[in-house]
Amino acid sequence: MKSLILLQLRKSRLGFGVIFAALLASVPLALALKTGPMSPRDAVNLAMFYWALAGIPLTALILSGIAGSEAAGGQAAMTEQPLPVAQYKLLLSSLTAALLETAALTLAAWAIMGFTLPLEHLTKAQGQVYSFYLFGLAYLAVYGFALSYAFKNGIAGAALAAAAVAATLLPLGSMAVFQSFHFALLPLGALKPAICVMALAGGAGALKLLSGITDRKVISTAARLAAIALLLAAPALASMAALRTLNSRARQVTLPVADYHGFSALDAYTGAPPSDGTMLVQKPFTGEMFMIGENGRRAVIKPGGETRGAGFTYLFPDMTYAGARTARGTGGETWVLYMNSYRSGRLLSGGPDGFTERAALNGGGIPDLTGGRNPGILYRMPDGIFYSAMPSGTAGLEWKKIGATNAQAHAYLMNKYLGEGAAAEFRSDGKTLAHGSNRWTIPGALGTNVPVPGLRLADGPAFLVPAKSSAGYTTYLCRPGAKAEAVWPGYFSPRVNVSITPDGTAWAKTGKSNIAAADWAKVASQDFKEEFLDPVFYIITRNGKALPPVKAGDIAKKTGVTDGRLYLLRAAAGSLWFNAGDKYLVKADAGNTRNFVLWELPHTAASNAWRVREGAVSATFNGILIAAADGVYFMDWDGAQKKIY
Amino acid sequence: MNDKKIILSAAGLCKSFGSRKVLEALDLEAAEGEVIGILGRNGSGKTTLFKILLDLTAADAGSVTALGLSPDGSGRLRGLIGYVPEKPAFHGFLTVEETLAFRAGFFPAWDAAKAAELCRKLELDPKAKAGSLSKGNTAKLAWICAAAHNPRLLLLDEPTSGLDYLVRDHILNGLVHELAEGGRTIIISNHRMGEMGGLLDRVCVLGDGRIAADHSADYIKTETFRVCARAGTVPPGPGVKEISRAGSVAELAVFGRDRLEALKAGGLPDGTEITPLELDAAFKALLGD
Numbered sequence: 001m002k003s004l005i006l007l008q009l010r011k012s013r014l015g016f017g018v019i020f021a022a023l024l025a026s027v028p029l030a031l032a033l034k035t036g037p038m039s040p041r042d043a044v045n046l047a048m049f050y051w052a053l054a055g056i057p058l059t060a061l062i063l064s065g066i067a068g069s070e071a072a073g074g075q076a077a078m079t080e081q082p083l084p085v086a087q088y089k090l091l092l093s094s095l096t097a098a099l100l101e102t103a104a105l106t107l108a109a110w111a112i113m114g115f116t117l118p119l120e121h122l123t124k125a126q127g128q129v130y131s132f133y134l135f136g137l138a139y140l141a142v143y144g145f146a147l148s149y150a151f152k153n154g155i156a157g158a159a160l161a162a163a164a165v166a167a168t169l170l171p172l173g174s175m176a177v178f179q180s181f182h183f184a185l186l187p188l189g190a191l192k193p194a195i196c197v198m199a200l201a202g203g204a205g206a207l208k209l210l211s212g213i214t215d216r217k218v219i220s221t222a223a224r225l226a227a228i229a230l231l232l233a234a235p236a237l238a239s240m241a242a243l244r245t246l247n248s249r250a251r252q253v254t255l256p257v258a259d260y261h262g263f264s265a266l267d268a269y270t271g272a273p274p275s276d277g278t279m280l281v282q283k284p285f286t287g288e289m290f291m292i293g294e295n296g297r298r299a300v301i302k303p304g305g306e307t308r309g310a311g312f313t314y315l316f317p318d319m320t321y322a323g324a325r326t327a328r329g330t331g332g333e334t335w336v337l338y339m340n341s342y343r344s345g346r347l348l349s350g351g352p353d354g355f356t357e358r359a360a361l362n363g364g365g366i367p368d369l370t371g372g373r374n375p376g377i378l379y380r381m382p383d384g385i386f387y388s389a390m391p392s393g394t395a396g397l398e399w400k401k402i403g404a405t406n407a408q409a410h411a412y413l414m415n416k417y418l419g420e421g422a423a424a425e426f427r428s429d430g431k432t433l434a435h436g437s438n439r440w441t442i443p444g445a446l447g448t449n450v451p452v453p454g455l456r457l458a459d460g461p462a463f464l465v466p467a468k469s470s471a472g473y474t475t476y477l478c479r480p481g482a483k484a485e486a487v488w489p490g491y492f493s494p495r496v497n498v499s500i501t502p503d504g505t506a507w508a509k510t511g512k513s514n515i516a517a518a519d520w521a522k523v524a525s526q527d528f529k530e531e532f533l534d535p536v537f538y539i540i541t542r543n544g545k546a547l548p549p550v551k552a553g554d555i556a557k558k559t560g561v562t563d564g565r566l567y568l569l570r571a572a573a574g575s576l577w578f579n580a581g582d583k584y585l586v587k588a589d590a591g592n593t594r595n596f597v598l599w600e601l602p603h604t605a606a607s608n609a610w611r612v613r614e615g616a617v618s619a620t621f622n623g624i625l626i627a628a629a630d631g632v633y634f635m636d637w638d639g640a641q642k643k644i645y
Numbered sequence: 646m647n648d649k650k651i652i653l654s655a656a657g658l659c660k661s662f663g664s665r666k667v668l669e670a671l672d673l674e675a676a677e678g679e680v681i682g683i684l685g686r687n688g689s690g691k692t693t694l695f696k697i698l699l700d701l702t703a704a705d706a707g708s709v710t711a712l713g714l715s716p717d718g719s720g721r722l723r724g725l726i727g728y729v730p731e732k733p734a735f736h737g738f739l740t741v742e743e744t745l746a747f748r749a750g751f752f753p754a755w756d757a758a759k760a761a762e763l764c765r766k767l768e769l770d771p772k773a774k775a776g777s778l779s780k781g782n783t784a785k786l787a788w789i790c791a792a793a794h795n796p797r798l799l800l801l802d803e804p805t806s807g808l809d810y811l812v813r814d815h816i817l818n819g820l821v822h823e824l825a826e827g828g829r830t831i832i833i834s835n836h837r838m839g840e841m842g843g844l845l846d847r848v849c850v851l852g853d854g855r856i857a858a859d860h861s862a863d864y865i866k867t868e869t870f871r872v873c874a875r876a877g878t879v880p881p882g883p884g885v886k887e888i889s890r891a892g893s894v895a896e897l898a899v900f901g902r903d904r905l906e907a908l909k910a911g912g913l914p915d916g917t918e919i920t921p922l923e924l925d926a927a928f929k930a931l932l933g934d
Contacts, residue, residue, distance in 0.1 A: 003750045078734035081701055083751050084724030216703040
């Protein structure tokens with residue numbers, strides 16, 4: 001085989017030599033033609049970039065096309081086939097020579113660039129193209145050879161090979177980019193190598209069958225021809241079928257609607273529980289947004305839709321993510337504010353039975369919902385910041401200017417919250433927290449003196465306040481009629497890192513940080529997933545009881561959730577419920593979290609483009625709603641699950 | 646042939662190209678040391694038969710066993726057979742020397758000394774580029790390539806076609822030399838089978854896709870006759886073939902002494918001439934069968 005390959009290389013040395021010389025000649029040419037500010041290195045890299053982008057793929061096609069058509073010609077049959085070697089091996093030697101020449105060109109360009117990519121950072125799309133590059137070249141060469149051999153024509157073979165490669169790599173590349181930008185709906189980690197193997201092995205297999213027909217004059221039965229066509233088309237068909245499947249799955253994906261501002265400290269000043277047994281859900285494929293209740297009742301807020309029909313396969317499905325803010329009104333209604341487009345929003349109110357548009361906000365400003373006992377809306381306009389309380393009945397918004405700067409607007413809102421009793425404030429001594437007639441003395445230095453958001457505990461509004469002493473921060477719980485009680489070690493505040501469950505449980509968590517010196521290198525690496533951090537939860541139940549710190553390391557290990565995505569959903573009757581990475585609902589004994597049971601959640605489409613602070617699970621009073629990859633589910637606190645949409 | 650070892654056996658070979666049937670249930674056997682001439686008209690399937698025997702072309706049906714191997718597409722069979730194609734071709738950029746060295750890598754029994762000696766004998770310049778060789782020298786190179794690995798079976802497809810007398814003699818001398826080494830089985834197809842006459846043990850006529858006639862060389866030399874008689878007095882029939890007609894005189898070939906005796910017994914007209922048939926004329930008559 002070696003001598004055959006050497007022979008083939010010798011046969012094509014003129015053509016290859018010319019192209020290789022052109023590659024080398026492009027270095028001095030690039031230096032001669034470079035524009036003023038461009039460095040010599042950049043000029044050469046640019047030249048090599050063009051070679052990599054067009055020159056080398058084209059060369060792969062030319063070399064393999066020539067080799068394939070020559071192998072099918074009479075001269076090759078007369079000179080080489082009498083040798084005691086399988087005719088198929090002669091073809092393989094010729095193909096190998098074409099591949100080696102392509103590799104030599106690639107290596108030369110790579111060496112000229114100093115064996116490194118002249119890019120400081122690869123975008124996701126560039127990374128995907130880069131990861132397919134060598135496979136694409138090999139694919140072009142194998143198909144260019146096989147098809148040129150089949151048609152005894154290098155140009156036709158090269159053109160068909162380019163089409164076949166494009167038909168495979170475009171869907172495959174777009175899927176890879178789509179999944180890196182959006183959600184992983186297909187196991188591309190397995191699919192990509194499978195298609196690579198299918199393309200290279202299929203090309204070689206087709207070549208063997210073609211050799212039987214062309215060289216050995218085996219009868220070309222319909223079955224044999226169909227097998228050749230199938231082998232050659234399989235990678236493209238598989239790639240396109242996968243894209244169709246991806247489209248189909250992407251159509252079903254549901255995600256929770258996230259706050260378009262991300263987490264806001266203003267969210268802490270809420271007057272109502274964060275959930276009323278509903279979830280705001282979006283279908284990014286169509287851009288639809290709706291509210292859904294535990295019973296599956298659905299109210300569409302934004303219809304979305306498709307222009308090309310429900311069965312159309314998009315090369316790159318365009319996801320439309322919905323961002324919205326919600327607030328609970330005094331009458332129990334939900335207010336939803338979402339942005340249609342840049343600086344164009346809609347305000348609606350309603351619930352699972354339906355929503356009504358209350359205002360179109362097209363004035364060019366940035367609207368924002370505010371909390372408090374009676375929510376309102378803030379509108380940052382070029383000529384100032386305006387505010388309107390949520391109107392009752394069918395009344396419209398009543399705007400009033402509350403300032404020209406964010407600081408003025410913030411001060412206005414804080415006064416509003418204090419006035420409504422939704423927050424406590426520090427007296428001028430900096431130690432006394434006041435809310436109504438209640439007074440608490442907080443030892444230590446306060447981190448900030450902004451109004452403290454209230455927790456809705458069973459015996460009335462309570463407050464969590466972090467204060468600093470020589471030993472570090474300690475968080476105090478201030479309950480009505482009681483002294484400030486040190487509950488948690490560390491800095492915790494609803495404005496920053498304390499969450500509230502629907503049943504009113506306040507919780508926060510930390511990770512264990514005593515990392516062994518030997519592991520610091522691992523911490524610095526991109527693969528670090530806090531796997532040796534041991535989450536500790538701090539919990540205050542609705543009746544004001546601060547639980548001892550709850551270590552949840554065993555749960556994290558058992559569920560494999562080592563990236564910190566462990567969230568408390570409920571604390572009741574001596575038990576705790578967690579969302580473990582959107583994978584499991586975990587019910588643990590509050591006194592000993594080693595005793596736990598877990599239920600697997602339906603597969604959720606973790607979006608790479610759209611992060612929801614606490615995952616795809618939303619707790620209600622009776623269980624959890626899950627925005628899954630194929631619809632919306634409800635699971636009660638004992639793990640019984642049903643699909644509701 | 647029966648007491649000699651059979652080293653090549655083809656049975657029921659069929660091959661079609663599209664709707665054209667080239668071989669139809671062809672049977673052929675060759676014994677060790679036997680020299681067989683394959684006679685057939687253009688397009689009768691001689692080259693196809695050779696390619697099937699060489700495992701270059703797959704038969705549609707039938708079986709081949711040669712030197713203990715059967716065609717399997719691997720090319721192993723060709724390593725045991727010396728083959729001179731009808732139109733030999735070599736890589737033009739290789740010299741004769743390089744061509745031989747390249748081929749040597751594929752044949753374990755390659756005899757480099759023999760190849761060099763053949764080059765010398767055939768006056769072939771080892772430094773000459775294969776692309777610059779004349780047709781005759783290309784044929785010499787093909788012969789050297791076929792003979793240098795001392796194959797037990799040689800398949801020669803029109804080895805002297807289009808060659809001048811000198812080159813033809815070189816090739817034929819080479820054949821004689823190979824035969825002198827003993828044990829070689831040679832199958833030759835040639836339009837001018839007469840020049841092989843002295844070498845052949847057997848002549849097989851390929852017609853209608855099968856071996857239509859199979860005669861020993863002795864039979865053709867001693868039992869074929871030319872009969873010149875008045876036209877129409879000796880009707881052609883089995884074993885009797887009209888070769889030519891000039892005016893009222895017809896020239897016929899008669900195959901087999903028995904047939905000739907039967908004609909005589911039937912009463913040949915006065916003036917009928919009976920002479921032994923020349924080899925070339927006999928082969929020509931066979932082709933016309």
